[in-house]
Amino acid sequence: MPAVIRFDEVSVxxxxxxxxxxxxxxxxxxxxxxxxxxxxxxxxxxxKTLLGMRSPTAGVVYFNGQPLxxxxxxxxxxxxxxxxxxxxxxxxxxxxxxxxxxxxKAHRHLSPPDSRLKDVLQRLRxxxxxxxxxxxxxxxxxKQRLALARGLLLQKTVYLLDEVTxxxxxxxxxxxxxxxADPQLTLLAVAHDPDWLERSQTVFEMHAxxxxxxx
Ligand SMILES: Nc1ncnc2c1ncn2[C@@H]1O[C@H](COP(=O)(O)OP(=O)(O)OP(=O)(O)O)[C@@H](O)[C@H]1O
Numbered sequence: 001m002p003a004v005i006r007f008d009e010v011s012v013x014x015x016x017x018x019x020x021x022x023x024x025x026x027x028x029x030x031x032x033x034x035x036x037x038x039x040x041x042x043x044x045x046x047x048k049t050l051l052g053m054r055s056p057t058a059g060v061v062y063f064n065g066q067p068l069x070x071x072x073x074x075x076x077x078x079x080x081x082x083x084x085x086x087x088x089x090x091x092x093x094x095x096x097x098x099x100x101x102x103x104x105k106a107h108r109h110l111s112p113p114d115s116r117l118k119d120v121l122q123r124l125r126x127x128x129x130x131x132x133x134x135x136x137x138x139x140x141x142x143k144q145r146l147a148l149a150r151g152l153l154l155q156k157t158v159y160l161l162d163e164v165t166x167x168x169x170x171x172x173x174x175x176x177x178x179x180x181a182d183p184q185l186t187l188l189a190v191a192h193d194p195d196w197l198e199r200s201q202t203v204f205e206m207h208a209x210x211x212x213x214x215x
Contacts, residue, residue: 081151
């Protein structure tokens with residue numbers, strides 16, 4: 001199966017400092033990978049480079065076989081959901097936050113009915129009553145699952161998660177794992193949680209900007 005994501009000897013530098021040194025890895029469609037490593041080892045830089053937020057100083061990033069450049073980066077962003085520790089919901093109520101991306105022309109045709117919003121919330125063990133709540137009062141763990149819900153509604157297939165289950169209780173975390181059991185979804189998760197380690201087919205470890213595959 002062809003790689004969805006491939007880094008070929010990718011280096012990234014900022015102000016003369018090497019953040020990534022000749023990083024090579026690939027992920028097949030549906031593969032679930034964990035990205036580990038100490039603080040400052042370069043995990044977020046890998047995710048940012050994949051999203052086109054950092055430019056390689058050497059090497060090439062491929063997405064579905066296409067080299068990443070200012071034009072193809074739009075295709076990547078259309079397919080990838082990046083979920084960080086404190087996602088910005090960007091609307092007044094939770095319902096409006098979930099529907100926000102569908103106001104744009106690119107996604108208008110996918111605009112989900114209320115029944116689908118409720119279904120996604122239930123899959124993530126979030127109460128449907130959350131839909132009418134003000135985003136200002138939403139907890140960090142709920143925001144992370146709402147950002148994930150938005151990715152699912154947008155039918156994204158590749159998920160980059162940056163420590164998203166760190167704030168979750170066991171039941172909520174289980175719900176996230178069940179979502180990612182879907183063989184259609186490709187996952188690259190930064191996590192330090194042994195539960196993620198147990199569930200990941202592939203494990204990468206960052207150390208001072210270098211990556212090694214440990215599983
Ligand atoms: N704009 C920048 N200028 C200089 N150094 C940077 C810049 N951005 C990141 N770095 C450095 O690059 C290294 C890798 O950062 P990165 O955020 O990728 O690490 P990380 O493994 O994700 O860390 P954490 O687990 O703490 O989030 C760190 O030493 C960081 O200080």
